[in-house]
Amino acid sequence: EPEVTQTPSHQVTQMGQEVILRCVPISNHLYFYWYRQILGQKVEFLVSFYNNEISEKSEIFDDQFSVERPDGSNFTLKIRSTKLEDSAMYFCASSASPSDEETQYFGPGTRLLVL
Amino acid sequence: AQTVTQSQPEMSVQEAETVTLSCTYDTSESNYYLFWYKQPPSRQMILVIRQEAYKQQNATENRFSVNFQKAAKSFSLKISDSQLGDTAMYFCAFMKLRPGGYNKLIFGAGTRLAVHP
Numbered sequence: 001e002p003e004v005t006q007t008p009s010h011q012v013t014q015m016g017q018e019v020i021l022r023c024v025p026i027s028n029h030l031y032f033y034w035y036r037q038i039l040g041q042k043v044e045f046l047v048s049f050y051n052n053e054i055s056e057k058s059e060i061f062d063d064q065f066s067v068e069r070p071d072g073s074n075f076t077l078k079i080r081s082t083k084l085e086d087s088a089m090y091f092c093a094s095s096a097s098p099s100d101e102e103t104q105y106f107g108p109g110t111r112l113l114v115l
Numbered sequence: 116a117q118t119v120t121q122s123q124p125e126m127s128v129q130e131a132e133t134v135t136l137s138c139t140y141d142t143s144e145s146n147y148y149l150f151w152y153k154q155p156p157s158r159q160m161i162l163v164i165r166q167e168a169y170k171q172q173n174a175t176e177n178r179f180s181v182n183f184q185k186a187a188k189s190f191s192l193k194i195s196d197s198q199l200g201d202t203a204m205y206f207c208a209f210m211k212l213r214p215g216g217y218n219k220l221i222f223g224a225g226t227r228l229a230v231h232p
Contacts, residue, residue, distance in 0.1 A: 033219065033220075035220070037158075041224075042206070042222045042223065042224045042225060043160070043206060043208075043220075043222040044222070045219040045220065045221070048218075048219055056219060058219075089158055091160055093160075093220075095218075102148050102165075102210065102212070102218065103150070103162060103165055104162075104220060105162065106152075106159065106160035106161075106162075107159075108157070108158075108159045109158055109159065109160075111158075
């Protein structure tokens with residue numbers, strides 16, 4: 001069964017460093033999302049991406065964040081200068097296969113720790 | 116703005132018993148979807164079940180079923196014949212439908228379910 005994959009599974013970085021989180025969505029999906037979950041809190045929407053551009057972003061998604069689909073398979077989230085409060089689990093999701101347009105399928109997440 | 120409320124932070128159930136997790140939501144929209152996602156200790160988010168608001172019939176997936184009360188804005192999840200592998204955090208989520216398909220999920224705070232042998 002097709003699934004969303006994410007790399008790395010864990011990343012530790014120093015405050016102020018740039019990190020890139022990678023996702024490979026399900027191959028025939030058209031819409032891509034990033035969510036984050038700070039430990040013990042609810043899952044929060046960050047950004048949605050369609051047709052090579054951002055379709056919606058939350059107030060969390062400030063100028064330090066960017067997303068890109070550099071090729072036909074990868075979807076990346078970049079944090080330019082990480083802060084302590086960026087420590088969280090980051091989930092990628094994709095949706096819109098021809099038969100199941102509205103359901104979002106999640107990857108296993110990347111646990112980011114900023115020291 | 117839409118909100119999703121899960122009023123039970125933790126629940127527990129004996130193996131083979133039935134448990135119901137509550138979820139309420141607030142919206143002025145008429146066209147939306149509702150979802151239950153499961154997050155086991157591995158922290159992967161796994162879709163359990165979904166319900167289209169325009170459908171009156173409650174969704175069912177094997178041992179999982181929902182009680183969707185649109186007027187009351189209530190969307191509870193019933194797990195029958197609970198299994199140890201059902202132990203997880205369960206999130207209720209709301210999705211407003213818009214043209215274009217890029218619809219964000221709004222999650223509740225979650226209910227931690229423990230299934231005991």
